Amino acid sequence: MKNKKLVWIILFEDFEVDGRVQRQVQALSDTYDVSVYSVTSKDIRSNYLNAQFIKIGSKVGFSHSSLIHLIKNLIFAKKNPDAILFNNIYTIPALILLKLFFRKSKFIYDSHELIVPDPITKYSIASKKSIFLERIGVKFSDLILCTNEKRSELMQQYYGLSKAPTSIENFVDIIPCSEDDKKVYKVRGKDKVKFLYQGILKDGRYLKELVDAFVFCELSEFHIYGFGPIESDLKDLALNHGILNSKVYFHGKLARDNLYSETIKYDAGLVLYDFSNMNNTYCSPNKTSEYILSGLPILCTPQESLSDLIEKHGVGECFSRVDLDNNSKLVASTIDKFAKNISCYQLRVNEAKDEFNFKKQADILRVSLLYLLSEGKV
The missing domain is CATH 3.40.50.2000 (Glycogen Phosphorylase B;)
Structure with a gap:
C-alpha cells in the first residue's frame, strides 16, 4: 500500500x-x-x-x-x-x-x-x-x-x-436541515418571527442599534446567544426600554454541541459587522452558511460580500447602513417587513442550501x- x-x-x-x-x-x-x-x-x-x-x-x-x-x-x-x-x-x-x-x-x-x-x-x-x-x-x-x-x-x-x-x-460542515427537522425543533406557541444573533457581544456589531429598533417592532423578537464586553449594557438598554424578555431575549453562551439544535429553532439569522476596517468591510462569516443550512434566511449589514450573496441567491435582505446609523424606526420597519415575507425567504433558502x-x-x-x-x- x-x-x-x-x-x-x-x-x-x-x-x-x-x-x-x-x-x-x-x-x-x-x-x-x-x-x-x-x-x-x-x-x-x-x-x-x-x-x-x-x-x-x-x-x-x-x-x-x-x-x-x-x-x-x-x-x-x-x-x-x-x-x-x-x-x-x-x-x-x-x-x-x-x-x-x-x-x-x-x-x-x-x-x-x-x-x-x-x-x-x-x-x-x-x-x-x-x-x-x-x-x-x-x-x-x-x-x-x-x-x-x-x-x-x-x-x-x-x-x-x-x-x-x-x-x-x-x-x-453540517447536514442541511429538512422541513421535518424544523417541525421537530420549532418553538411552539410563538406567533412572532424570531431573529437570532449568535456571536461576541461587542461594539461594532450594531447590537445596541438593534435593541433600540426592536422597541418599535410589532412582528418580531430578538434572541441573542453569546457573551462579551457590552453584554450588561445591552441588557440594561433592553430593560430601560421595557422590552427585556418580551421582545429581546438573552440566552448566554451557546455550547458548540448544541449549536445545530438551537439554531434550527429560529426563523431568521442576523449577520452584523460595522465598516471600521478592511476585514469587516470584506467579511466572510461562517454564520451565513450555518444559518442557511439550518433553514434560516439572513438579514445582514450591507457589506459587499454579504450583499452579493443575498442578491445571487435571494436568501435574505440587507439593512440600510444609513438607517442603522441614524433611524431606529426605519430599522424596525425593515425587520418587520422581513418578518412579513419570511415564508418566501425560507423557500429560497431551501432551494439554495446545496450552494453553501x-x-x-x-x-x-x-x-x-x-x-x-x-x-x-x-
Missing part, C-alpha cells in the same frame, strides 16, 4: 474553537497523513478523523517562547512533511523560520483575516507589523488561501502576487494541494 503524503497543520490557537482548521482536517485527513501542531493551553483530542494532534507549550496564542518551542518540536520530529499549512498571521514568523529547515516542503498560508491596509485608517505599530509580516510570508508561500474572492483580489493587488490567492469560503455546503470548498482545497504536490506552485 502506498504511503500517504505527510501534511502538517500549524496554528497558534485552540483547535477546538477554530472551525476553519477543523474543516481543513476534515478535507485532507482521508487522503493525507495529517498532523496538527496546536499552540494552546488546553488539552486537545488525541485523534480526530485519523489526524494526529500535538500540543505545543502551555499557553494559547503567539509568544516568542511558544514560537521557539514550536520550531524545536518540528525540527526534532525528524520528519520531512510534503506540505505545511500555516493558519493566520500569527504563524508567519514560524513560516519564515521553517523555510530554512524544510526546503523541499511546500508551504501553504491561509490568511483567515484580511490584513491588507485601508488607505484611510491609521494603523497601530502592531497592525503595521502584521502587514509587514504578511507581505514577507506570502512571498515565501507556494500556495495562498483566503476566505472569499474579493479578499483574493485585494491581496493579489496589494502584495503584487502573480496569481490570486485561492478562495476557500467559510462554509460550515463545505463539500465544494473541501474539493477546492484537495485539488489545489494535489496540484501543488504533483507539479509545483499553484
Whole structure:
C-alpha cells in the first residue's frame, strides 16, 4: 500500500474553537497523513478523523517562547512533511523560520483575516507589523488561501502576487436541515418571527442599534446567544426600554454541541459587522452558511460580500447602513417587513442550501494541494 503524503497543520490557537482548521482536517485527513501542531493551553483530542494532534507549550496564542518551542518540536520530529499549512498571521514568523529547515516542503498560508491596509485608517505599530509580516510570508508561500474572492483580489493587488490567492469560503460542515427537522425543533406557541444573533457581544456589531429598533417592532423578537464586553449594557438598554424578555431575549453562551439544535429553532439569522476596517468591510462569516443550512434566511449589514450573496441567491435582505446609523424606526420597519415575507425567504433558502455546503470548498482545497504536490506552485 502506498504511503500517504505527510501534511502538517500549524496554528497558534485552540483547535477546538477554530472551525476553519477543523474543516481543513476534515478535507485532507482521508487522503493525507495529517498532523496538527496546536499552540494552546488546553488539552486537545488525541485523534480526530485519523489526524494526529500535538500540543505545543502551555499557553494559547503567539509568544516568542511558544514560537521557539514550536520550531524545536518540528525540527526534532525528524520528519520531512510534503506540505505545511500555516493558519493566520500569527504563524508567519514560524513560516519564515521553517523555510530554512524544510526546503523541499511546500508551504501553504491561509490568511483567515484580511490584513491588507485601508488607505484611510491609521494603523497601530502592531497592525503595521502584521502587514509587514504578511507581505514577507506570502512571498515565501507556494500556495495562498483566503476566505472569499474579493479578499483574493485585494491581496493579489496589494502584495503584487502573480496569481490570486485561492478562495476557500467559510462554509460550515453540517447536514442541511429538512422541513421535518424544523417541525421537530420549532418553538411552539410563538406567533412572532424570531431573529437570532449568535456571536461576541461587542461594539461594532450594531447590537445596541438593534435593541433600540426592536422597541418599535410589532412582528418580531430578538434572541441573542453569546457573551462579551457590552453584554450588561445591552441588557440594561433592553430593560430601560421595557422590552427585556418580551421582545429581546438573552440566552448566554451557546455550547458548540448544541449549536445545530438551537439554531434550527429560529426563523431568521442576523449577520452584523460595522465598516471600521478592511476585514469587516470584506467579511466572510461562517454564520451565513450555518444559518442557511439550518433553514434560516439572513438579514445582514450591507457589506459587499454579504450583499452579493443575498442578491445571487435571494436568501435574505440587507439593512440600510444609513438607517442603522441614524433611524431606529426605519430599522424596525425593515425587520418587520422581513418578518412579513419570511415564508418566501425560507423557500429560497431551501432551494439554495446545496450552494453553501463545505463539500465544494473541501474539493477546492484537495485539488489545489494535489496540484501543488504533483507539479509545483499553484
